[in-house]
Amino acid sequence: MIKNFFKLYPAFQVNIIFFIFLVILVIIFHDKIPLWENFLIIFSSMALFQFFLCKQINNSCISFIKNIAFPVFSVLVAFDTVGVITPFINKDIDLVLLELDYMILGFYPYLYFEKIANPLITELMQLSYCVYYILPFLIGVLLIKEKKWHEFYKVLFLILLCYYLSYTGYILFPALGPRYSIPEIFQSELRGLFLADYIKNFLNSLEGIKRDAFPSGHVGISLLILILIYRYSKKIFWLMFFPVLMLILSTVYCRYHYFVDILGGILLTIVTLVLGNLYYNFWLTKNENSVYKR
8 A cells, every 4th residue: 555655646645644644643632632533534534535536537527626626625624724723732932933033133024014004005015915826826727738747746746745844834833923913013004905905804814813924835835836937937937026026025014924934934945845856756766657647
């Protein structure tokens, strides 16, 4: 069975491994996590269903579920459930991140941004923050449209790896971010012109209060995808370069992240590329006869 597991595409392997990791985590901390049996069932089911999908004969429906629908669903399930169980496993480190920000910069950037904030800048920043949600689909459509299936599976693996490394970071270093940890130090709420307030309220209600500040997944995932896009389309890379830079700036301006979270996100990208490429190349040498199919 282990031999068969390592024949699976790395994208599917990392999905199974991460949910097994969550199963083990829940078992270890079961006495602290309310309704831990429910999480055990969820995580076990996700790992088993991924393995089940890999054994199905490909057709258009199975391929869509396996390559697009289930990876997206897995990331959402992992994000939501990790956010629920983390407070019962580890203590928040917001004060440490605040101290690191001041140690590095000599000031708190979110407080500085409050001094220059106005509705137009806030509108632009909040819209830039949302670019993150478009990027994974952008590169996926690019590769699928050109039928670059080999590249698609590698990119899928790297993106999933980056997500799951960031979620592991949330468990090890739980932090709320400035908007929730220190709301009393801000003089006023950030207000936009048209969509900013609706976007902020929608994201807050959708995500809830989670310990997802360090490392910044927004920064890590966005930089990773920007680098990957450069390999396949220089035109789209330059088209998205400025929006991604604005996205990174918006994470601090909109009070979602500390400055040190950005540094953590950059490190997350580097670790993903180094470890991901090393493992993927190793996997290719062991599976030279593998054929990428939809």
